[in-house]
Amino acid sequence: MFCVKGLIESGRLTSVPSRYFFEKYLKDDCINSEAETIPIIDFSMLTSGSPEQRYKTIQAIGNACLKWGFFEVINHGVPNTLRDEMMRASESFFDLSDEQKREYAGKKLFDPIRWGTSFNVNVDKTLFWRDYLKIHVHPQFNAPQNPLGFSETIQEYCKRVRELANELLKGIMESLGLEESYIQKAMDLETDSHQLLVVNLYPPCPQPEVVMGLPPHSDHGLLTILMQNDHVGLHVRHDGKWIPVNPPPGSFVVNIGDHMEILSNGKYKSVLHRAVVNGKATRISVATAHGPPLDTVVGPAQDLLDNENRPPLYRGIKYREYLQLQQSNQLNGKSCLDHVKVNINDTYHKILPSPPISVELMGRLKQLRIFNGVLKDKASLIKTTLSTKRQTSFIRRAILRATTHSSSSPPSSNRIDAVIASGNGSRPRACACIHAIMDRLHGTRDTFVALKCLYTIHNIITKDSFILKDQLSIFPTFGGRNFLNLSEFHDDSDPESWELSAWIRWYATVLEQNLTVSRVLGYHLSSSDSKKNDKDKEEKIFALLSSDLLIEIDALVGFVQEISNVPNSLHLQRNNLVYEIVRLVSEDYRLIQREISLRVVELDERMTSLSVDQLTLLMSALKKFEDCKERLSLLFVNRKKNDGLWHLIGETKMKIETTMNKKAEEMALVRIIKRDETREWGRQPFRFTSDGSWLGLDRVSLTVSTVR
Secondary structure (H helix, E strand, O other): OOOHHHHHHOOOOOOOOHHHOOHHHHHOOOEOOOOOOOOEEEHHHHHOOOHHHHHHHHHHHHHHHHHOOEEEEEOOOOOHHHHHHHHHHHHHHHOOOHHHHHOOOOOOOOOOEEEEEOOOOOOOOOOOOOEEEEEEEEOOOOOOOOOOOHHHHHHHHHHHHHHHHHHHHHHHHHHOOOOOOHHHHHHOHHHHOEEEEEEEEEOOOOOHHHOOOEEEEOOOOOEEEEEEOOOOOEEEEEOOEEEEOOOOOOOEEEEEOHHHHHHOOOOOOOOOEEEOOOOOOOEEEEEEEEEOOOOOEEOOOHHHOEOOOEOOOEOOEEHHHHHHHHHOOOOOEOHHHHOOEOOHHHHOOOOOOOOOOOHHHHHHHHHHHHHHHHHHHHHHHHHHHHOOOHHHHHHHHHHHHHOOOOOOOOOOHHHHHHHHHHHOOOHHHHHHHHHHHHHHHHOOOOHHHHHHHHHHHHHHHHOOOHHHHHHHHOOOOOOOOOOOOOOOOOOOOOHHHHHHHHHHHHHHHHHHHHHHHHHHHOOOOOHHHOOOOHHHHHHHHHHOOHHHHHHHHHHHHHHHHHHHOOOOOHHHHHOHHHHHHHHHHHHHHHHHHHHHHHHHHHHHHOHHHOOHHHHHHHHHHHHHHHHOHHHHHHHOOOOOOOHHHHHHHHHHHHHHHHHHHHHHHHHHHHHHHHHHHHHHHHHOOOEEOOOOEEEOOOOOEEEOOOOO
């Protein structure tokens, strides 16, 4: 495969080959170097400033996203030494021989590592003056083996930039009026976000005025974070003119991606930008594109829509499909985003404001909806009765009876037991049962049906139905979080249903976290065997490495955090179904407390053997746990408290602080001793005597042997 760097280094290039000749660029001379500069965001004010400073920074981020789609970030916390190391490592990769680089000359979009040139040489009518290295670095880390140390540098750099991106996304969410963690929860960015590292090499060109590094385009994903060497080449389209970007030393350039435009329903727009080249020096840029998991469907955030004034302007599309669409075509402005825009004239007509509905009429409409739901249930039951697939129809009948529209009360224990019995006995039956519940859950927009489905799932988790629990834990086949797929559930049929929708989203997240924790622990949290297995658990915990115990504590505390994120409408616990759901969740919480207590006690015994990093992780987890206490007390207001655990947490935190201070003093003492030894060593004379002997520390003449 040819590349621009090889073309330059061949020594035979006197003029630019015709395939690189970019006619559009010649006609475009509207660069405005006198224009206003891109906004600068002080990241430290977002994360460590006062509430007032944070609020002002969020406003500044919102204004930058709204007016520019670009901003520069200073005081971001990524060490300059790491940035310099990443830049040197990038240069070293392109300095490898062509034979070494060809090992990574991938042809497929989702190849873990791809080295190439231009954008897509298979469809590019004009080639671009650019070589690249693209690496999918998260959630699955990949890296070339050469040059030496490149992999380690990439891993650390991408980790730090990913952390930066997550904090910036929180600020952007708040600027949109959403919860700061909205996007992390809706798209599972904490663990499964997609991060693509793109290293661009733009060699010097003998005729820079006739070529283009990259043509005007927007980026896929949510955010792109870029650093570059000392040579300017990035231009941003703003108010009809091209603005050269010359960021402050040590800063990052951040821009909004197409999927942020989709998520914000067009409020924040991805902006055209391009890369130009020069005739004197090589420009290198290191970009990381941050997006959701590849199989996540990205559409406008529901909280930013309403049926009258803010209809959805984009249709939902899988991130994977969008990447395939963009990367398989020519790079042409924002043409890819146009494919997912909704034609409002064809698909939406503005609804005139409706007159206020009386409470009496609203009640009648609700009764009518329930009646229609009951009719649907009866029709579905008749359909299962007539089905020739006896086993499947038996399962579906049991599920329909447990998740009816007719009542806001929880399913009876007999109904729940019937569902569990229908799925027990064999793996195929369990699989059919779980899929039938999920079909029912994902096929409804009724709050009570959805809550009953989740309640049934919860009972499967807590009762002695191992084969069903096991089948549930691997549903769907790819596993992962958010598999219940209810993060955007809304029932707007009446105010109560709207409020209950928040409980559905919360309950689904709690159940997902329950199964996630079970995978980490290696067993299911279940009240049925919590006491009898305590001894076995203690033996298992005793045998675990401290690092594994810390991982388990972190997962358990994460579960508590999800429980504490309960909706504000706590008054809805007066509803019988919600009350019963909270009771079940409180049982989970009681079991979590026990699990945390066992591990904290064990780590307390090992305190002096823990490293400073491990002590820091433990302290962080315990603080997160304590932060949930007040919210949990509101949720479980009438339920038994575990003051003993909170006392244990407080004592353990004090012991951690004492141990860390002691370790710090010991380390300081060791440094002093080493320093003194070094100074003492430096004072000793070391020299050969005239007769070939050597005077040592005690100035005893030692004969130096020359025998080999």
